[in-house]
Amino acid sequence: MLQQATGLFIAETHTDAVTWHFTVEQMLVSGKTQYQEYQICEIPTFGKTLFLDWKIQSSLLDEHIFHECMSQPAMTVHPHPKKVAVCGGGEGATLREALKHRTVEKAVMIDIDEELVDMVKLHMPEWHQGAFEDPRTTLLHTDARKYLEENKGAGFDVVLSDLPDPLEAGPAVYLFTKEYFQACADAMSDDGVLALQAGAANMSYPYCFSSVVATLRDMRDTFPVVRPYWAIMTTFLLPWGFVLASKKHDPLELTEEEVAKRFAARGVNTRYYTPRFHESVFTLPEYLLEAIDRHGRVLTDAKPFIWGA
Amino acid sequence: MLQQATGLFIAETHTDAVTWHFTVEQMLVSGKTQYQEYQICEIPTFGKTLFLDWKIQSSLLDEHIFHECMSQPAMTVHPHPKKVAVCGGGEGATLREALKHRTVEKAVMIDIDEELVDMVKLHMPEWHQGAFEDPRTTLLHTDARKYLEENKGAGFDVVLSDLPDPLEAGPAVYLFTKEYFQACADAMSDDGVLALQAGAANMSYPYCFSSVVATLRDMRDTFPVVRPYWAIMTTFLLPWGFVLASKKHDPLELTEEEVAKRFAARGVNTRYYTPRFHESVFTLPEYLLEAIDRHGRVLTDAKPFIWGA
Amino acid sequence: MLQQATGLFIAETHTDAVTWHFTVEQMLVSGKTQYQEYQICEIPTFGKTLFLDWKIQSSLLDEHIFHECMSQPAMTVHPHPKKVAVCGGGEGATLREALKHRTVEKAVMIDIDEELVDMVKLHMPEWHQGAFEDPRTTLLHTDARKYLEENKGAGFDVVLSDLPDPLEAGPAVYLFTKEYFQACADAMSDDGVLALQAGAANMSYPYCFSSVVATLRDMRDTFPVVRPYWAIMTTFLLPWGFVLASKKHDPLELTEEEVAKRFAARGVNTRYYTPRFHESVFTLPEYLLEAIDRHGRVLTDAKPFIWGA
């Protein structure tokens, strides 16, 4: 029953408990941009997969779970989203999900890593599915925070913050802080909705997620509604955490029927975040509620969250 | 950012996509019984952990999630569980959860691997917490199926089937078949409830789970109520599937309030399967519903499920 | 002191005792030809490195050790090598070493895998160093055995058989048999010298090496002189075995001075197989002598050596 390894593997260390060795069937392209190291490869069962800085980001098997959860709750809870900003979201799939809503007139995607986005355009068409060519899309390669700060009052109905985890050497440390969230709010309309990916939501490492929730809850005047939610990802080997922060609309007030109605009206189809599953996505287990209470701290530019620190 | 490994690791291969290398901080005891290879070790973050045949079984971090889900839905849905059978359940934690219900008068645990249970008694007291010494407990070391077949009409209110996955060389292949489930039913009372762990519930390997659901659904006359459910486990690196099959009582008819009332009346405390979370546990994502439809086949002694085959 | 892995690794399993995880700093090119899978990558300390079918073949750190030992003893023991055949030797480095001898007028390299040689020409110039462009070189892409069989009486002074290990699915199983060695002899001059790489020469896996020695010793009438020798390779993580089989000239009769004289006369420079080290290369430890006695069997087309079988 013992067996030894032969082949090509990408090793990712999540916590001190376990390292994941992903089997690389074929390396499609690998390299280093100004901001991060990347690999695009074929993994058995998962299919085409993207790694950034040795962290699995997205695979054909379940990227739809991540990107639906990244986009759809915020898009759906807004009664008429016309103007959307996607911060980060290099694969183009968060953008793709947002554009599913026929109400959208303008979608601005701001991803600092042009070289990576160019790679994705070429090698990962299954993700963006033409979203970059949608006439409603504007693609910018600058720092998302800087863009938002320079576009106060832009009136985005929805801001989708799909950024890499705040790794020490990575580009996203200051895009998980109160100051950043305020910049999001300032660029949003009066009933705008913000959603962001907020890190692992398992028992081993709920720290980033907890602090993002705590930070947004600390901004009651800006975001009276803060709803943490989660997605059960297969390729991440753990559940993933998201947070929806809203100036007015509350997803917990949406019924299954209302979600279904909006999907139908706007031409939206989904596979994971379905009307039936809407409520479940917002129902967190006790351990996450406890983790938010115990480990959540308010993140600021002065004291940001550093992954693994 | 590149880093190489140093230390002691247990490698578990789940599917062809990924191998997990668990960090062994300290090997407490390891060996081979007549039925399986085992390791009990300390893993950082996870704490004390049991491996059987190179598959992670249980860790202090989240064994409560598994064992609560293994026991509590079935125990709770039964209005007055007096007689309980635990098939397998070597760690004694499924038994522990069942015994939390003050209504229980007799609990029979049947685990074929005496040597392993002896190890567990000695090295894993945090799991059984005295359950083996409970005066209501009878511990037997024989084949669970044989026991049930020899005890038709025994009138168990609840049968908890907490068996290892049906590995080709393992002891449990014929304890995941229609014939076995019938033997469970025959040893149960007229309103008895069966629950079993049914394997991984992720997108990579929903095959065992799907077929267990399909098999029990194919036994409509015996089990009019079949409810698949899941638990989000951190240490398993994936969600886990369970099935509740019932002659009469339906967990979907239990409200949060009723679960809370029964817990209070019977002296039950839980951390994951709480009244609030009851409904969520029974809400499966679309991919599992589809997997049941697509991959579920009726398992029989003639055509059992073999893990990985 | 415990540390976990992060990054890209190639795993090679040598025996059931140990698996080697090579750190891939950069994947230069990888793919599959008609005959084998290959990777050319940067490995820290080793530099550029070639893998074939998940076995490390050659790195910039010590390819000179392998290729000098592959070529120089046979080339040097022949008093005036004019015509040389290289069987296999895809990297072009065995050819490079042979061409160092000014006496050489014609060198024919026969490597079946054109696609791989094309890759090597492009990505591994440090190996061939222009040898493919040498006017004395003829490069053929056909089966080396077939070529030799069709060129009986060709009168090669030296045949260098630098073939991949006889893997079950690989192209070289019938190029490690008596029939192949006879084909070599038939294409050689009356005082011709054959040298071949013959597999690992450590205590864990001396089996291929032992049988190659036994096979050539069994051909006394063809090759009265059979001299096993070895090279201590760093990148292979073990010593490597070679065999020199000769119709007339015996390397054990060459003194350090004579080797030095021939090197000087022919313009040969070396770094590992030096005149001083000549004798040591032919001095095997007891365990290899014993392994030849115990494990050596005569290899024939009917009963070839299959690596790992």
Added chain:
Amino acid sequence: MLQQATGLFIAETHTDAVTWHFTVEQMLVSGKTQYQEYQICEIPTFGKTLFLDWKIQSSLLDEHIFHECMSQPAMTVHPHPKKVAVCGGGEGATLREALKHRTVEKAVMIDIDEELVDMVKLHMPEWHQGAFEDPRTTLLHTDARKYLEENKGAGFDVVLSDLPDPLEAGPAVYLFTKEYFQACADAMSDDGVLALQAGAANMSYPYCFSSVVATLRDMRDTFPVVRPYWAIMTTFLLPWGFVLASKKHDPLELTEEEVAKRFAARGVNTRYYTPRFHESVFTLPEYLLEAIDRHGRVLTDAKPFIWGA
């Protein structure tokens, strides 16, 4: 051909190029003494094997190679070794080799780690083979350097320094310095011989070995004869370096016949360091001679060698 790992593995990182994953068939005993972490386990092909601080130390497959080379050159070159000191040498096998010489009247082994030696006595009898019970043996558990400094003039004919590599956190950093070698000399007889294991002798990491040679060569007045030598180890996955430093006797002046004569006279049998192989053991490849020139620096207590630094 791709294959994934299942089972228990010890990972050792040698350089940044490669990590070795040893297959642990059975963990016999593992733990931590005051000085080091240890595992004694069964490895396929290697048999019983000892690891210290995640470095493979010794296996049944080829411990004789290491321990013969550790003891026999020094023991044999001395014309009449009566009094021997073994510094370190926890397994008892260096002692065992020394005691093979009937001339020995007194052997003092000084190993600081009593707990480890107790483990070895119990679990590794194949190594010591009764050496600890030999009436000529005195076993002390103190710092070897301290012992030697307190026993100036003790008149040891041979000192065998079989210490762990100078790891930063390990106990041996100051037992690879000029001051330590002087303490050895001061406790030796006028024609005493010192031998020590000096680290890896491959191309990737010849640094410790080179500096030990350079240090002893810098002590010309104390040790007029300094002879580096090596052993080709299978389990270490690389050749290993040793140094013999002698006040008078020179191993290069010993002929094969004289070695054989002394072995016969003293009742010594060996498997690797045989009379025939004596000269080969002292013949180093060019790359090691160059490494000594390039990388060798004089080690002192003020500037010791730290492995990996």
